[in-house]
Amino acid sequence: MNIYECNENQFIENVRRLIEAGNKLIINRTISLQDDNRYGLSILPEKEFIKYSNISYRKGYKHTSYAKVPFLDEFHKRLYNKDETLHSASNLSLARLSIPYYKIEYSFNIWGSTYIYTFDVLFDPEIVIEKRRVMNKDILIHVLRFKNPNEAMLNLRLPNEAIILDVKKLTRVF
Amino acid sequence: MQLKVKSIASFTSIEQIKSRLSELGFSLLCINTIISDGKFWHKMLYTKGEEIIYISEEIGHAYLKDPIVTIYGYDKTIDKITEVLF
Numbered sequence: 734m735n736i737y738e739c740n741e742n743q744f745i746e747n748v749r750r751l752i753e754a755g756n757k758l759i760i761n762r763t764i765s766l767q768d769d770n771r772y773g774l775s776i777l778p779e780k781e782f783i784k785y786s787n788i789s790y791r792k793g794y795k796h797t798s799y800a801k802v803p804f805l806d807e808f809h810k811r812l813y814n815k816d817e818t819l820h821s822a823s824n825l826s827l828a829r830l831s832i833p834y835y836k837i838e839y840s841f842n843i844w845g846s847t848y849i850y851t852f853d854v855l856f857d858p859e860i861v862i863e864k865r866r867v868m869n870k871d872i873l874i875h876v877l878r879f880k881n882p883n884e885a886m887l888n889l890r891l892p893n894e895a896i897i898l899d900v901k902k903l904t905r906v907f
Numbered sequence: 908m909q910l911k912v913k914s915i916a917s918f919t920s921i922e923q924i925k926s927r928l929s930e931l932g933f934s935l936l937c938i939n940t941i942i943s944d945g946k947f948w949h950k951m952l953y954t955k956g957e958e959i960i961y962i963s964e965e966i967g968h969a970y971l972k973d974p975i976v977t978i979y980g981y982d983k984t985i986d987k988i989t990e991v992l993f
Contacts, residue, residue, distance in 0.1 A: 742915065742975045748912075777947070780949070850943075852943035854939055854941050855940040883937040883939060883952065885936070885959075886937065886950060890912060892912050
């Protein structure tokens with residue numbers, strides 16, 4: 734059995750063409766919340782890193798990221814001190830400050846082959862200054878929160894003739 | 908009229924596409940960052956009534972950038988947007 738990876742454009746167009754050719758399709762979809770230290774500040778492109786610039790600094794893309802100020806990561810309930818490493822250049826595949834994300838996978842089988850499209854949707858950061866009790870003192874501190882992405886971003890719009898089934902896990906049997 | 912799906916990868920600049928969407932009365936609902944194909948993208952969601960358009964713009968270091976436009980709309984909307992993509 735062959736497995737073909739597609740990008741968004743290819744996957745949607747493949748589904749559209751198959752349906753227009755009179756086929757009926759069942760599309761499997763898995764959506765799972767992940768927080769596995771895969772995405773961290775050092776591997777973010779500049780346009781995305783700028784969202785964290787109030788609490789972090791780095792020399793450039795794929796350089797070590799440090800805390801600019803002390804801040805509280807509310808999602809992981811963790812306090813970072815100024816200049817603490819948030820994502821080391823020597824360990825880019827394992828970020829200390831992990832950005833949570835949804836892993837989305839769409840796939841369908843036809844004529845013995847599987848066509849698959851996967852993408853990850855990052856949570857958006859929200860940085861505020863709030864009064865918090867830290868080490869028995871009430872202080873003003875930066876707080877990092879992660880906002881859930883809009884639900885519409887987790888879905889692909891497919892022709893109505895494609896039936897989407899939500900599944901927990903896709904297991905490939907060879 | 909039935910809504911149809913069309914997805915196009917194009918070398919047209921993102922500004923031209925956004926301008927056309929604005930002319931057609933679409934408004935931006937949200938932007939999120941996605942990772943697909945080993946690349947980072949800003950995915951924008953535009954809506955107008957029940958019509959939906961996604962624009963995925965690459966934000967990495969690639970030299971040639973080709974935004975992906977996915978339209979869930981009426982034939983007329985698809986035609987008007989396709990005009991600026993080719």
